[in-house]
Amino acid sequence: RDGRRGARDNLAWLWEQMGAITDPEFAPWIAPWAEATPWVAKAMALSPAFAAISFAEQVMSPYGLGALMPNPLQKIVEKFQFDKICAADGPALFVGATNVRTGKIRVFSGVEITTQAILASACLPTLFEAVEIMDPATGGTEAYWDGGYAGNPALWPLFAPEFPDDVLIVNINPLRRDAVPRTPQEIQNRINEISFNASLLRELRAIDFVRRLIADGKVARGQMKEVRVHMVADDALMNDLSVATKSIPVPTVLFRLREAGRAAMDRFLADHKADIGHRGTVDLAAMFG
Numbered sequence: 001r002d003g004r005r006g007a008r009d010n011l012a013w014l015w016e017q018m019g020a021i022t023d024p025e026f027a028p029w030i031a032p033w034a035e036a037t038p039w040v041a042k043a044m045a046l047s048p049a050f051a052a053i054s055f056a057e058q059v060m061s062p063y064g065l066g067a068l069m070p071n072p073l074q075k076i077v078e079k080f081q082f083d084k085i086c087a088a089d090g091p092a093l094f095v096g097a098t099n100v101r102t103g104k105i106r107v108f109s110g111v112e113i114t115t116q117a118i119l120a121s122a123c124l125p126t127l128f129e130a131v132e133i134m135d136p137a138t139g140g141t142e143a144y145w146d147g148g149y150a151g152n153p154a155l156w157p158l159f160a161p162e163f164p165d166d167v168l169i170v171n172i173n174p175l176r177r178d179a180v181p182r183t184p185q186e187i188q189n190r191i192n193e194i195s196f197n198a199s200l201l202r203e204l205r206a207i208d209f210v211r212r213l214i215a216d217g218k219v220a221r222g223q224m225k226e227v228r229v230h231m232v233a234d235d236a237l238m239n240d241l242s243v244a245t246k247s248i249p250v251p252t253v254l255f256r257l258r259e260a261g262r263a264a265m266d267r268f269l270a271d272h273k274a275d276i277g278h279r280g281t282v283d284l285a286a287m288f289g
Contacts, residue, residue, distance in 0.1 A: 230275075
């Protein structure tokens with residue numbers, strides 16, 4: 001609705017729902033605090049609120065907490081206009097979730113994308129009960145967790161012939177951390193980052209393999225899709241954030257993330273906009289070397 005302006009307004013609304021300050025009148029007041037985000041992140045990691053959350057995750061099951069731990073995303077996602085989001089004349093949309101019983105990724109699309117599908121795609125098993133959704137393939141109900149465990153994200157739906165050859169990944173989990181984690185929270189956080197990144201790296205490795213087959217003449221051009229990979233990220237900022245920032249929404253941190261995302265995209269466009277449609281900008285060979 002309302003073109004690009006409407007899209008920006010909708011995105012600002014979503015940030016506000018998550019707890020970020022988006023009103024320009026308030027931004028000048030919060031911006032200086034946002035620059036201190038690394039210190040805020042450290043303070044959050046030492047806060048009683050985060051200690052309580054961490055303790056509860058270790059000793060209590062979300063099934064024991066029941067209604068005490070509702071997914072805070074639900075009241076937001078229920079406001080989405082799915083008939084417009086999933087309309088046939090709009091952009092293709094895919095949402096991934098991990099089948100708890102099989103460990104396989106399920107990719108939702110079209111009318112399959114509902115509030116439950118989106119909640120499933122963001123269901124962390126230590127915080128929320130698995131989301132149950134009917135599986136048309138079996139006719140039964142299956143339980144789902146966050147899609148990142150099996151595909152973060154699943155790239156293969158984008159390899160269909162009707163889609164562009166360029167894939168742009170917005171990466172929020174740092175691929176590399178120079179500091180070795182030492183506290184229990186830091187160790188668990190890095191385990192999660194590695195496991196979530198593993199599925200992405202697996203798909204990127206497959207893309208690199210196909211590209212090398214084509215380059216070496218072992219596969220004829222046009223026989224397999226030669227995907228051009230691009231990535232937008234800010235690993236420096238992500239390395240400065242503590243694991244607590246993933247559990248507790250703080251306006252200053254969310255404001256900093258929003259501004260950092262815009263800055264990262266501006267850098268990408270300045271450096272690589274001309275490359276889109278011509279060459280990939282991620283050195284896959286170096287990534288796996």
